[in-house]
Amino acid sequence: MRFLWRTDEPLWLKTALWPLTAASWAYAVAASLRSPAVFRAPVPxxxxxxxxxxxxxxxxxxxxxxxxxxxxxxxxxxxxxxxxxxxxxxxxxxxxxxxxxxxxxxxxxxxxxxxxxxxxxxxxxxxxxxxxxxxxxxxxxxxxxxxxxxxxxxxxxxxxxxxxxxxxxxxxxxxxxxxxxxxxxxxxxxxxxxxxxxxxxxxxxxxxxxxxxxxxxxxxxxxxxxxTAAAIGKESAFLFAGIARPTSFEALVRSAGASVVGSRWFPDHHRYSSAGLTALRHAAATQGATRLLTTEKDLMRIPASEREAPPSIEAVPIDLxxxxxxxxxxxxxxxxxxxxx
Incomplete structure (x- = not known):
């Protein structure tokens, strides 16, 4: 839902999203009424x-x-x-x-x-x-x-x-x-x-x-x-991820020197199927990529048995x-x- 992060919404988009505007009012009211009992732990x-x-x-x-x-x-x-x-x-x-x-x-x-x-x-x-x-x-x-x-x-x-x-x-x-x-x-x-x-x-x-x-x-x-926590090389790469702000991930990978030839983005916490990973590999091969790069969080959702088939799937470790x-x-x-x- 890229519209969540736009700061320059055109009139047609504001009109199309009017039902969500009404829903947001209900969300705000419900949030304001929350008053749960508070537990204080004996440690910080x-x-x-x-x-x-x-x-x-x-x-x-x-x-x-x-x-x-x-x-x-x-x-x-x-x-x-x-x-x-x-x-x-x-x-x-x-x-x-x-x-x-x-x-x-x-x-x-x-x-x-x-x-x-x-x-x-x-x-x-x-x-x-x-x-x-x-x-x-x-x-x-x-x-x-x-x-x-x-x-x-x-x-x-x-x-x-x-x-x-x-x-x-x-x-x-x-x-x-x-x-x-x-x-x-x-x-x-x-x-x-x-x-x-x-x-x-x-x-x-x-x-x-x-x-x-x-x-x-x-x-x-x-x-x-x-x-990036380690060098990721300059080989051609196809990016994919299921995170809220994928463009920042792409910018980080590009700044680290990787040659990005294509990308595909999914909703946050997306579950990857074998068929979906096969489709990603096909898209990567079509673009001439020798590897698929994703986030550490996304890699956690991909079984080890699904990571090695060419092109291989690798995570980009990120440090703060x-x-x-x-x-x-x-x-x-x-x-x-x-x-x-």
Missing amino acids: AISVGNVVAGGAGKTPVTLEIAGRLLERGRKTALLSRGYGRRGRGDLEVTAATPTDEAGDEPALLKKRLPEALVLVGPRRALLAARAVSQGAEVLVLDDGLQHLSLARDLDVVVMDASNPLGNGRRLPRGPLRERPSTAFRRAGKRGLLWLTRCDLPRDGRTDALVADAREAGLRGPVESAYA RILSGEDALVSALDFALGARA
Whole structure:
């Protein structure tokens, strides 16, 4: 749904999307009425989330924060809803857990941080209690900004500096889960603003959002960019992915020197079938590609047995680089960990 991220909607598109505009009003009313009972865990809780539905680059930020907590010697638990997984019950994710059961993001978190405890389930408060019973000393809520039933000591609000709000409309008409001002006020002094994709041209709305966040009491911003974690070579490549903002992935691959000869994009968390992968390989071969490149998250949804047939399917590992705001990040983590001291 590319229209979610357009900032220059023509009149015909606004007219065609009028039913979604009406639905977005209903969504906003329902969201405003939420007032769940709040559970406060006996250990520090840190939420990483965003005001839009996907596309902000939240998962690398979650990995960075959890990695820093582990480096400090803290037994860290990552709590996730496991969006798109087949199971509904609570589950501890291990290296052997099928991605369909864990969800692609929790499976990736466990792969990148094997020493962390990764739990998935529909109720984060129950996951928090389970994590503490298993020895967790700090909790990290993946995609937890709007999950109000678990009290937090730090709310990390992640925004894409190159396009922070898409078309600025509420779901399902636009990508907004809530207004930024609402999230900023709720986070207040226990908030940290984190801007991603700061190496790209800056959206004209970003500076105003930074000012609003600071006025609400948030620390930061931390400014970061993404880079490939390893050389990916210059051989011809066909790109595919099921993510919210595929154009940023393509830009990153091109900037790393790969020769991109074609691409195909799917909805976020797309499930790949054998027939679908065969069609992708055919499209790649037609364009003269010697390999197919995708994201790490997408590769988690493709069985190992489906990756090797020519042209091979490979993931582009991505690391996060902090450009500025290191002091704000350290201060925010110190604040969160000291809140229960």
